Amino acid sequence: MSTAAAAAEWRRRLGRRQAAARVFVAACQAATLLGLLFLGVLLVDVVRDGAPYLRPALVTGFPSRFPHQAGYASALVGTVSVAAIMSLVAFPLGVAAAVYLEEYARPGRLVRWLEVNIANLAAVPSVLYGLLGLGVFVEGLRMGKSVLAGALTLALLVLPLTILASREAIRAVPLSMREAAYALGATRWQVVRHHVLPYAAPGIFTGVILALSRAVGETAPLIMLGALQYVPFLPRSVWDYFTVLPIQIFTYVSLPNPEFQRLAAAGILLLLAVLLLLNGTAIWLRARARVRW
Amino acid sequence: MSRPVERRRARERWLTGLLAASALLSLAVTAAIVGVLAYESARFFRLPLEAADPALVARRADLQRFAETRPDLVGRPWRLVREFFTETTWSPLYSAGRFGVLPLVVGTLLTSAIAVAVAVPLGLLAAVSLSEFAREAVRARVKPALEVLAGIPTIVYGYFALTFVTPLLQERVFGPAMAGQNALAAGLVMGVMLLPLVASLSEDVMRAVPLELRQAAYALGATRMEVAVRVVLPGALSGIAAACLLALSRAVGETMIVALAAGQTPNWTVNPLEPVETLTAFIVQVSLGDTPYGSVEYRTLFAVGMLLFVATLVMNALSVRVVQRFRERYL
Numbered sequence: 001m002s003t004a005a006a007a008a009e010w011r012r013r014l015g016r017r018q019a020a021a022r023v024f025v026a027a028c029q030a031a032t033l034l035g036l037l038f039l040g041v042l043l044v045d046v047v048r049d050g051a052p053y054l055r056p057a058l059v060t061g062f063p064s065r066f067p068h069q070a071g072y073a074s075a076l077v078g079t080v081s082v083a084a085i086m087s088l089v090a091f092p093l094g095v096a097a098a099v100y101l102e103e104y105a106r107p108g109r110l111v112r113w114l115e116v117n118i119a120n121l122a123a124v125p126s127v128l129y130g131l132l133g134l135g136v137f138v139e140g141l142r143m144g145k146s147v148l149a150g151a152l153t154l155a156l157l158v159l160p161l162t163i164l165a166s167r168e169a170i171r172a173v174p175l176s177m178r179e180a181a182y183a184l185g186a187t188r189w190q191v192v193r194h195h196v197l198p199y200a201a202p203g204i205f206t207g208v209i210l211a212l213s214r215a216v217g218e219t220a221p222l223i224m225l226g227a228l229q230y231v232p233f234l235p236r237s238v239w240d241y242f243t244v245l246p247i248q249i250f251t252y253v254s255l256p257n258p259e260f261q262r263l264a265a266a267g268i269l270l271l272l273a274v275l276l277l278l279n280g281t282a283i284w285l286r287a288r289a290r291v292r293w
Numbered sequence: 294m295s296r297p298v299e300r301r302r303a304r305e306r307w308l309t310g311l312l313a314a315s316a317l318l319s320l321a322v323t324a325a326i327v328g329v330l331a332y333e334s335a336r337f338f339r340l341p342l343e344a345a346d347p348a349l350v351a352r353r354a355d356l357q358r359f360a361e362t363r364p365d366l367v368g369r370p371w372r373l374v375r376e377f378f379t380e381t382t383w384s385p386l387y388s389a390g391r392f393g394v395l396p397l398v399v400g401t402l403l404t405s406a407i408a409v410a411v412a413v414p415l416g417l418l419a420a421v422s423l424s425e426f427a428r429e430a431v432r433a434r435v436k437p438a439l440e441v442l443a444g445i446p447t448i449v450y451g452y453f454a455l456t457f458v459t460p461l462l463q464e465r466v467f468g469p470a471m472a473g474q475n476a477l478a479a480g481l482v483m484g485v486m487l488l489p490l491v492a493s494l495s496e497d498v499m500r501a502v503p504l505e506l507r508q509a510a511y512a513l514g515a516t517r518m519e520v521a522v523r524v525v526l527p528g529a530l531s532g533i534a535a536a537c538l539l540a541l542s543r544a545v546g547e548t549m550i551v552a553l554a555a556g557q558t559p560n561w562t563v564n565p566l567e568p569v570e571t572l573t574a575f576i577v578q579v580s581l582g583d584t585p586y587g588s589v590e591y592r593t594l595f596a597v598g599m600l601l602f603v604a605t606l607v608m609n610a611l612s613v614r615v616v617q618r619f620r621e622r623y624l
Contacts (some may be wrong), residue, residue: 021516025426028521031418032427035439035492038485045457046449096315104312116613118319123539123609124602125546127573128326130580131598135329139586156322163319187301189308217446220548220573224580224594246448246549253452253553261456268449279444 046272050265058266062232063248067259072267074231075248078147079274081235082244083216085151086158091208093155094162098204101163102170103192122160129157130224138225148238150225157221158211165207169200202285209282213275219246245271330602333595340589341366341373355588362389377596383559383570385593386579396559397597400569404480404551405544407565411484412540416491417533421521423492424499436496439489447486451553454482459554470566474556477565483550487540494539498532499525503623531619538612542605548573572601 053067061071105111133153143149173196181191197204222244230251231243243251245267252264343349344360345368351357359366366373373392380393419439423432459478463471471477502525510520526533556568557578570578575597584591 017516017519021518024518024521025422028418028422028426031415032422032435032439032492034415035419035442035485035488036435039438039442039445041457042445042449042453045453049456093315093318096312097319100309100312100316104309105316114316114319117323119613120606120609121319121323123542123605124326125548125573125605127546127548127576128330128598128602131576131595132322132326132329134580135333135595136325140329159319159322187305189305213444217444217448219446219448220552220577223577246446249448249452250549250553253448253455261452264452265456268452271446272449275444275446 046265046268049262050267050269053263053266054269058270063230063243063251064232067257067263070252070260070263072245072248072270074234075243075245075267076270077234078231078242079216079244081147081238082151082154082222082242083212085148085238086154086215087208087212089152090155090158090162090211094159094208094211095166095204097159097163098166098170099192099196102167103188103196118160118163122164125220126157126218127220127224129153130221132156133221134224144239145225145241146239147235147242150222150242150244151238153221153225154215154218157218158215161211161214162208165211166200166204169203169207170196172203173199202288206282206286209278209285213278213282216244216274216278217246217271219250222247223250245274326602330595330599333592334599336587337592337596338370338374338377340592341368341370344368355585358388359390359589381561383575386582386590390589392593394572394597394600396561397570397572397575398600399561399563400476400551400555400559401545401571401573403476403563403565403569404483404555404571405541407477407480408483408487408544408547409537409541411481412487412491412544413537415484416488416536416540417495417526419488419492420495420499421525424496425521425525426517436493439492442486443489443493445486447547447549448553450482450486451479451550454478454550454554458482467566472556472566472568474554474558474568475566476555476569479551479553479555480565482554483544483547486547486550487543490543491536491540494536495529495533498529498536501532501623502528502621528621531616531621534619535612535616538608538615542608542612545608546573546601546605548577552577572597572604576601 057069057071059071059076060073061069062073064070101111101114105114130153133149133156137143137149137152138145143152177195177199178191181195186194231241233240235242249264249267249271252260252267255261340356340359343353344356344363344366349356350360366376376392377394379395380391381395382391382393383396384391423436427435455474455478458481459471459473459475462478463469463473506524506528507520510524515523551571552574555571555574557570557574558568559570559575560567562569576594579590579594582590584594
């Protein structure tokens with residue numbers, strides 16, 4: 001082949017390669033946009049379906065056979081009580097575990113084991129935590145299908161997430177802070193209590209809120225705890241039956257009357273509003289806490 | 294003089310113990326999960342033995358039903374084990390129950406395969422776009438927006454798949470051949486849900502590929518596509534493989550989307566237009582009804598749960614192993 005022919009061939013190939021590159025770049029951008037487009041369509045669809053049911057009865061009404069009376073009162077109170085009790089249990093334990101792993105434990109086999117174990121726990125399907133709760137809390141400890149059993153089950157679910165997020169926040173506190181405190185004769189706990197935790201607090205809170213919003217959106221593990229019962233009352237104690245927002249939505253979606261599906265869409269808007277509030281707080285905390293060392 | 298110091302030391306000791314106990318709690322949680330699942334699934338496979346014990350059968354209505362409807366299993370636990378793992382009819386909730394779990398396994402694999410077929414290509418393209426082509430300002434906005442997808446509760450996706458995606462596909466594409474609950478819509482929506490997971494993890498490893506490699510390729514005249522596909526992708530392969538395995542494991546464990554949109558009918562089929570039941574959807578289905586402690590249904594819950602646990606554990610362990618074995622080390 002002559003040089004000129006080779007050059008022509010090369011140029012032809014170059015044209016093809018450049019065309020392929022253009023198509024590829026466009027495909028990449030399209031894939032990114034597709035996710036966002038999907039999100040948009042989903043939100044529009046839910047708003048369109050749920051809008052007629054955005055009325056006071058949405059938050060004051062109890063489950064009912066009549067869609068125009070039905071609402072999410074017991075689910076909303078259930079979500080708040082379960083989330084509150086769960087937070088009291090899971091977050092102190094999670095932060096304490098993170099403090100131990102970051103500040104106390106000597107690196108070694110035990111720490112490596114704990115790390116692998118926590119990572120594995122974080123990846124266990126949530127529905128299996130439901131089986132755990134059913135076997136241990138509901139039947140084993142005879143708590144019955146109660147607010148307390150639900151809260152403890154979710155606490156175990158978010159524990160690994162809390163530990164992972166808190167460790168990250170604690171690790172971001174510079175070593176020099178600790179060294180300065182130790183040099184002044186502070187004990188380990190004093191260093192943690194007065195120096196590490198205050199500086200890590202915004203990061204920890206952000207992680208905690210994200211874990212909380214994960215728990216608020218969870219459906220599957222609570223179905224096992226019988227939270228699906230028709231609950232036309234507010235829980236009065238931690239031993240009562242309960243329902244939560246995602247489960248009430250699931251119940252309404254499963255009913256044959258299409259009006260209930262619209263009510264479910266309105267419930268989804270309510271759930272998303274709660275999550276937006278939580279995540280907004282997390283973002284606000286993160287923005288405020290951006291300390292540069 | 295030394296008393297405050299001693300008091301402080303004592304406080305240090307019990308606080309250290311308290312913190313260590315919290316850290317060890319996570320081991321206890323794992324032990325409890327494994328313990329509960331193993332114990333109750335063992336009791337499932339012991340059903341034939343219990344049904345062979347006249348004293349027990351006389352006391353328990355469900356055992357009596359089991360013994361009457363499945364006399365072939367009474368006293369033969371190994372036959373139940375073989376039926377569980379090899380037969381293709383799953384109907385433990387009916388009176389003459391069959392316990393072949395394969396339809397649930399196939400249903401799970403079908404919906405997960407569809408989800409992964411959506412999430413992996415799209416997620417990788419999105420990751421390339423964010424890591425290689427997008428300007429920093431665009432990336433900083435688009436990435437959190439994509440992560441919103443990952444934060445939406447799965448019940449919302451289930452609602453969307455059931456009330457929007459399925460009717461749309463029925464109307465526009467498949468017509469009445471598509472059932473109201475089907476593997477396709479559930480899988481597609483699950484795929485979009487997993488897209489940000491694949492994109493985000495892959496993007497992180499792609500950005501870790503050193504700039505010099507890209508510059509060298511560009512200097513040789515490579516196009517943007519050639520750099521992305523032949524330099525960045527191979528360099529990030531271990532992380533990408535791990536992300537895909539993680540996505541698969543999430544798809545297998547995902548519950549609400551498939552329970553709502555894929556159905557609650559065990560179905561020995563790979564036709565994506567038909568309803569199928571996954572392992573997770575079965576757990577939901579049983580939990581919706583009343584399952585007295587220790588009953589046959591109660592035990593099947595845990596046998597299916599054990600299978601799910603082992604499957605996801607293996608995939609997660611594999612993904613960790615892949616990262617360790619095949620990571621490119623850049624100096």
